[in-house]
Amino acid sequence: MKRFLIVTAVVLSLVGAVAAADERLAAKPYVPGFGEFMAGTQVRHAKLWFAGEAENWELAAYEVDEIKEGLEDAAKLHPTHKGVPVADMIKSSLDAPLAELEAAIAAKDKSRFARAFDGLTSACNACHTAASYGFIKVQRPTMAPVSNQVFTPDGK
Ligand code: HEC
Secondary structure (H helix, E strand, O other), X not given: OHHHHHHHHHXXXXXXXXXXXXXXXXXXXXXXXXXXXXXXXXXXXHHHHHHXXXXXXXXXXXXXXXXXXXXXXXXXXXXXXXXXXXHHHHHHHHHHHHHHHHHHHHOOOHXXXXXXXXXXXXXXXXXXXXXXXXXXXXXXXXXXXXXXXXXXXXXX
């Protein structure tokens, strides 16, 4: 009888522990890793290029906004990544090139856009190097990242 009671107590406490762990998991919201934000940024970076190439300035402005929003969330959720102060680095390296892109887009100036895009790309790569990820290099895309989105603006 005593043995039965002990076994029952152990089983009950295990069930309780599992239930508590389940609750903690359910209560904790999913936080995408820093690399997930970067993968999202990569797609926007590519779409941005094709939007500019097609002189679809509305879409280009939208993609710049999306890049900014994604990186703001990344910075909020990951002030540091593996001991590297990525939030501060994103701000100090990308604020100026993103502002220049916005200016080029507002001016609907395709060659200024191309220069600004390259400026952003260099800043992305410089931060990778500074964060000890110099092996991750981005460039002007040679192919649209997706085939199911139209980059040319209406009426063109
Ligand atoms: C803090 C400086 C920093 C800036 C600015 C930055 N990155 Fe990153 N990036 C990182 C780090 C750190 C990683 C590695 C993340 C990890 O460990 O998963 C990364 C990873 C990546 C990856 C690899 C993702 C994968 O899953 O293969 C790509 C692509 C990338 N970044 C693109 C960009 C682009 C495009 C920009 C500019 C618009 C940019 N990054 C700006 C720090 C930065």
